[in-house]
Amino acid sequence: MITLTLKDQPNVPLEAENLCPDVTASLTNDQVRALPVYLGKRKCRADDFFAIEGEASDELTIRGDAARVKWIGRGMTRGRITIEGNAGMHLGAHMKGGAIEVTGNASDWAGAEMAGGFIRIHGNAGGQIGAAYRGSMSGMKDGTILIGGSAGLELGMRMKRGIIAVKGLVRDFAGLQMKGGTIFLLGGAEIRTGAWMVRGTIVTLSPIKLLPTFSSACTYNPTFLRLYAKHLATLGISLPCEPQRGTYQRYTGDTSVPGKGEILQWQPHGS
Amino acid sequence: MLRITGGKVFDPANGIDGQVKDICISDGRIVSEFDGGRTIDATGMIVFPGGVDIHTHVAGAALNFARGLTPENQRAAAPFLHSPERRAGIGGPTPTTFATGYLYAGMGYTTVMEAAVPVLSAKHTHEELRDTPIVDKACLLLMANNEIVLDLLESGEIERAKQVVGWLIWAAKTYGIKAVNPGGVAAWKWGEDAKQLFEPVHGYNTLTPANIISGLAGIVDDLGLPHPVHLHCNNLGAPGNVDTTIETMKVLEGRRAHMAHLQFHAYGGDDWHTMRSEAPRLAAYFNSQPNLTADAGAILFGDAVTITADGPWQHLLYQLTGRKWGNIDVENETGCGIVPYTYKGSNLVNAVQWAVGLELLLLIDDPWRLHLTTDHPNGACFWRYPEIIHLLMNADYRKECIKKLPPKALKRITLMDLDREYSLYEIAIITSAGPARAMGMPRKGHLGVGADADITIYNQNPDGVMMFRYPRYVIKGGTVVVEEGDILHRDEGHEFVVRPVFDPKIEDFLRPLFQQVYTMSFDNYPVEAERVHGMQVSELPGTPRQPQSNP
Numbered sequence: 121m122i123t124l125t126l127k128d129q130p131n132v133p134l135e136a137e138n139l140c141p142d143v144t145a146s147l148t149n150d151q152v153r154a155l156p157v158y159l160g161k162r163k164c165r166a167d168d169f170f171a172i173e174g175e176a177s178d179e180l181t182i183r184g185d186a187a188r189v190k191w192i193g194r195g196m197t198r199g200r201i202t203i204e205g206n207a208g209m210h211l212g213a214h215m216k217g218g219a220i221e222v223t224g225n226a227s228d229w230a231g232a233e234m235a236g237g238f239i240r241i242h243g244n245a246g247g248q249i250g251a252a253y254r255g256s257m258s259g260m261k262d263g264t265i266l267i268g269g270s271a272g273l274e275l276g277m278r279m280k281r282g283i284i285a286v287k288g289l290v291r292d293f294a295g296l297q298m299k300g301g302t303i304f305l306l307g308g309a310e311i312r313t314g315a316w317m318v319r320g321t322i323v324t325l326s327p328i329k330l331l332p333t334f335s336s337a338c339t340y341n342p343t344f345l346r347l348y349a350k351h352l353a354t355l356g357i358s359l360p361c362e363p364q365r366g367t368y369q370r371y372t373g374d375t376s377v378p379g380k381g382e383i384l385q386w387q388p389h390g391s
Numbered sequence: 392m393l394r395i396t397g398g399k400v401f402d403p404a405n406g407i408d409g410q411v412k413d414i415c416i417s418d419g420r421i422v423s424e425f426d427g428g429r430t431i432d433a434t435g436m437i438v439f440p441g442g443v444d445i446h447t448h449v450a451g452a453a454l455n456f457a458r459g460l461t462p463e464n465q466r467a468a469a470p471f472l473h474s475p476e477r478r479a480g481i482g483g484p485t486p487t488t489f490a491t492g493y494l495y496a497g498m499g500y501t502t503v504m505e506a507a508v509p510v511l512s513a514k515h516t517h518e519e520l521r522d523t524p525i526v527d528k529a530c531l532l533l534m535a536n537n538e539i540v541l542d543l544l545e546s547g548e549i550e551r552a553k554q555v556v557g558w559l560i561w562a563a564k565t566y567g568i569k570a571v572n573p574g575g576v577a578a579w580k581w582g583e584d585a586k587q588l589f590e591p592v593h594g595y596n597t598l599t600p601a602n603i604i605s606g607l608a609g610i611v612d613d614l615g616l617p618h619p620v621h622l623h624c625n626n627l628g629a630p631g632n633v634d635t636t637i638e639t640m641k642v643l644e645g646r647r648a649h650m651a652h653l654q655f656h657a658y659g660g661d662d663w664h665t666m667r668s669e670a671p672r673l674a675a676y677f678n679s680q681p682n683l684t685a686d687a688g689a690i691l692f693g694d695a696v697t698i699t700a701d702g703p704w705q706h707l708l709y710q711l712t713g714r715k716w717g718n719i720d721v722e723n724e725t726g727c728g729i730v731p732y733t734y735k736g737s738n739l740v741n742a743v744q745w746a747v748g749l750e751l752l753l754l755i756d757d758p759w760r761l762h763l764t765t766d767h768p769n770g771a772c773f774w775r776y777p778e779i780i781h782l783l784m785n786a787d788y789r790k791e792c793i794k795k796l797p798p799k800a801l802k803r804i805t806l807m808d809l810d811r812e813y814s815l816y817e818i819a820i821i822t823s824a825g826p827a828r829a830m831g832m833p834r835k836g837h838l839g840v841g842a843d844a845d846i847t848i849y850n851q852n853p854d855g856v857m858m859f860r861y862p863r864y865v866i867k868g869g870t871v872v873v874e875e876g877d878i879l880h881r882d883e884g885h886e887f888v889v890r891p892v893f894d895p896k897i898e899d900f901l902r903p904l905f906q907q908v909y910t911m912s913f914d915n916y917p918v919e920a921e922r923v924h925g926m927q928v929s930e931l932p933g934t935p936r937q938p939q940s941n942p
Binding site for chain 2 (some may be wrong): 255257
């Protein structure tokens with residue numbers, strides 16, 4: 121295992137896509153220390169900012185408030201990154217495999233355009249989680265993102281596949297122009313959820329304000345959610361799906377596109 | 392001061408077909424004999440005149456809009472990092488200015504024609520061309536939807552229209568005129584298109600697309616422009632449009648014209664489900680019309696960005712793809728649409744388009760009259776030309792590619808029956824000698840004494856893609872710009888501009904019209920000569936030697 125302890129907060133964001141298991145897996149301690157990171161346009165060494173222990177490992181631990189360290193785990197395909205603190209923007213962007221865990225908060229664009237792997241953020245997350253970068257046709261194509269706290273704007277924007285689950289409140293435009301995949305809003309969302317969605321599923325456990333271009337379809341207990349519930353239970357998330365506890369109200373949309381997406385809203389019995 | 396020895400020279404304009412011959416260069420030109428200076432030993436290599444692209448879109452407001460509209464392509468593209476020898480840039484489907492120059496030169500192309508410039512954004516275009524290094528440039532002025540010109544054509548004031556066109560060409564510092572979807576873009580401003588050659592254009596009483604085409608072709612001949620009217624026919628891309636294309640050729644009645652991106656105008660069928668290749672019919676008619684030249688506008692499978700002044704077509708394409716759409720209105724002059732597009736080999740329509748481009752290249756007999764283009768970035772990026780060259784030179788490879796097409800497509804095309812293979816001599820014609828001749832540039836596209844020393848030297852390789860993508864040396868204006876696989880920014884390139892003869896009094900007619908209908912003041916409209924980097928003016932017969940004023 122390689123441990124990187126942040127010595128000082130960089131005064132401007134530090135671009136550190138080399139903090140990635142694929143890069144460090146075969147490097148000696150000296151080589152890891154010498155990895156290039158960019159402070160603005162200045163090329164620096166990793167050990168200018170981090171105290172680095174360990175070598176030749178695809179398990180990284182980053183300690184300290186790395187809220188200004190961007191691109192950690194960019195494009196990683198294997199291994200594990202544990203961040204004991206906060207993470208900066210673009211965490212795990214384009215990642216294809218492996219796992220990232222953040223004990224604090226993560227900033228915008230975490231898991232953007234990821235194609236596989238697992239990201240767990242215990243604190244809050246910024247905007248555009250699992251989203252498509254500006255101009256791209258699709259956002260995350262597979263993988264799982266779990267957020268313990270809240271999430272910002274455009275969660276899962278243009279996502280095509282995979283799972284995003286958020287325990288806290290999610291801001292506007294969750295699932296914007298979504299093309300597939302599943303978003304679980306365990307703590308509800310603000311406005312315009314699912315705008316322009318073409319396909320995919322948004323499950324919400326608390327009532328949300330729907331766009332007028334979503335229409336009510338039926339009330340039911342979809343079978344597929346039981347599979348998801350089993351899977352999410354292994355990740356520590358409980359999803360209600362038993363008919364004796366309640367039902368899901370299904371809304372389809374967004375008809376302004378027109379799309380065939382769905383929003384499933386949990387309605388416990390007796391509410 | 393350079394001598395190239397031992398290379399097999401392909402110089403079709405001078406009838407040289409692979410003979411081993413020395414080439415001497417002095418002061419940027421090819422000379423008959425020269426002693427001293429550097430010698431490049433090209434033994435066993437192939438020597439071509441530098442490539443000439445007769446139809447491409449590399450600069451200006453529309454292309455820049457496309458760059459901005461497709462950040463995803465820029466992210467995925469290969470970067471050119473800043474180095475002592477080069478400026479920074481990004482490649483991809485719509486490369487940045489500096490990268491455009493490097494990519495063209497890196498492929499052995501040394502002259503390019505930016506094929507669509509409205510007067511209103513000519514300044515922008517020239518500024519970008521200034522930053523497009525190494526290659527020589529020329530621009531074509533968009534004219535077939537310019538409302539001042541259309542009004543004059545409708546009222547039959549042909550002489551005055553000629554004066555206006557002459558004035559505009561010089562005002563925009565361009566080289567010739569381009570007619571895009573004649574009348575169709577003007578009609579698009581009413582939400583309409585001009586699909587019928589002989590029906591009045593929307594917004595006009597009697598003016599038809601046919602009137603515009605014949606009017607402009609006549610004006611180009613009267614002005615004596617070196618390049619004929621550069622014609623993007625009506626109904627681009629639409630199934631069944633081959634009739635319009637052939638009718639357009641008939642309307643020209645033997646006058647000169649260059650038919651742009653012919654591939655997009657050679658379809659049969661009634662709709663997308665029945666669309667088929669009509670390349671054999673179009674090629675047969677084209678072969679019988681010696682007044683015409685054309686460029687292929689071939690497509691290759693992969694990502695492209697479609698950019699054209701043909702606004703109504705772009706709106707249709709947007710509806711078909713559901714992807715992004717940009718639309719620009721250029722006041723009284725033209726419009727523009729931009730739609731990113733991916734050509735897929737599995738798509739029936741795209742498969743037919745792919746075949747049509749190659750069929751035209753194989754069925755049109757005279758290589759001097761058909762030039763290699765992809766209508767960059769519409770059909771494919773210009774840096775993919777070597778892939779088309781390989782398809783033309785190798786019938787077996789072509790047949791392998793045909794096997795991958797959807798079986799349904801094979802009933803719509805005739806490509807599998809064509810066994811013609813291009814020789815290196817013919818490749819030199821379609822990539823250089825032919826387009827240079829059609830552009831009326833006597834110092835380009837050949838290696839005779841007096842020609843500009845634009846020379847590309849290739850390692851001979853049966854793999855045409857490798858051979859033509861990575862030239863061994865590229866020499867531009869006598870300077871080595873590609874060497875050891877590295878592109879060296881040692882030359883800025885020139886711009887070719889024509890100065891037609893016109894009566895300066897035409898400004899008295901234009902000025903009040905301008906004050907009335909343009910957002911720009913008349914005096915700010917023309918491009919100042921100082922703005923055009925390395926301008927080389929072609930004086931036309933009868934041009935006053937001392938220009939009286941700079942409009």
